[in-house]
Amino acid sequence: MLAQRQLLLIATGLLAGHAAAAQAAETPAPAKAAVMSEQEILFWVLLGLLGLLLLALLFTGIIIVTQMKPQLRQLYDLPRVHDTWSGRVLGLLVGDARLVRGDVRDELLDHNYDGIHEFDNDLPPWWKYGFYATILFAVAYLGFYHVSRNGGQLQGAEYAAEMQQAALLVATTSDDPNLLTTYQPLTVAAELSTGKGIFATNCAPCHGASGEGKVGPNLTDEYWMHGGEVNHVYKTIKFGVTSKGMVAWKGKLSGKQILQVSSYVLSLKGTKPANAKPPQGEKEIAGKAMAKL
Template identity: 45%
Template sequence: MEKLTKPKMIIMLLISIITTGYAQKVDSEFSGYIETSFIILLLLIAVTGVLFLLESQSEGRSILNLMPQLLWLKDRLTDAKPVEKEKDILLDHDYDGILELDNNLPPWWKALFYVTIVWGAIYLLWFHVFQVGNLQDAEYTEEVRIAEIEKAALLGPGAIDENNVTKLTDPIALSTGKETFLKHCAACHGRGGEGLVGPNLTDDYWIHGADIKQVFLIVKNGVPEKGMISWKSQLNPVAMQEVSSYILSLRGSNPPNQKPPEGVMVNFN
């Protein structure tokens, strides 16, 4: 009875480790964790359930005796002769001690097999006979078509560039801008924009100007000879607009460990 307790405790531990992750702030990088860990969680819970079932079986108070419906289900799920009775269904040959046994396949297994046949028929009709669904080639072409449209909206005529960019102020845009900043820029500009390798982005002094158009242009093209990367190949114009707006929102936030001013003082009035 005690023998299953250890695995159950390990599983409980795993479940609690995984769920502590959920207390984290939810951002885009985190959502992948939620999906995978959720599946693992379900599996662990299922395994725990099975362990509990097995344990109650081995203690002689089988859950099957408590619930006749389950007993009915169990009979439906397997009509194979149990191992103890296999000698009744041995066939009549003996090849050097190798005996042949003709037991029934479990009905659930056969049911799965029939399901695959029905599924195959549906698939054939859907994709090949009536051609309702897209096959891989068509699916690919369709995805490329949609991606082209999205790309044109971001990069084609009318897309955001340094000539028409405006400073965003809505909290959602600024918080995506913040995410981009923490991911790509904080290493050089500090987590609060206080400056590190790159200049302080929170004071009133700017090397290249503090207008949204000037900031956008620097983010887009960088200053490669001074160590500021060009971001246009990694961030789309919307992301560059958001992160530029976020940077400008940091003005006067007065983070600790600020780098001394560089460039010229900008008059913000």
């Protein structure tokens, strides 16, 4: 009896040790901290040295200007230097800000209006040069975007190009709203009958029992807000239009059911039900959209 108990304890210990080992094996190892490569370390070291060099040059320049300020002042006061553009730049170093604020003469002009006098002072040069820069920018912009044939794209063309690029980045799967299907409308009576039942259950509360339109638009005329071809109707039903309250039926109806109800919706064209809602959207003729007058 004692031997059996010892064997039972040994077996229990072995099982517990095996379970603990398995649990330890399943526990993921802690992630190692990200370590910068030698190139990254060298880049930051060089960037730091460049910053220190620029600071040293700045302080050196400040010390030189401070020590040579009397000599620079004498040079600035020379008549052939004082009124030149380079002289005005030199004036910034000796405390004269004419290059920035312009000449301030404080001379009154010989006219006034309602007690308001006008001084004969220059506009600040930075303001004038900034204004000239806006003129040059406007001419360049007009030539590049509106005159040149190989110039930049305007807002509408740029948006269209970006949307095309975005469509290429989206996976072209059955759940891609940018991918239009290539279905043909169903014409078999049984399929249309099934679509009618789906419409009565899910669509009639917004579009009316006969498609005459209630909260949603009228589905029996020639006007469509998101396209009246079967694949456009299929896309509208599947993905919805949340901004206009149209529910997305993807995941609630199968692809075949969406095609059935889409085909039934197209079969309502020209039925002219009572109390039909006024047309909305664009008129489609022979596959082309025409704006409603």
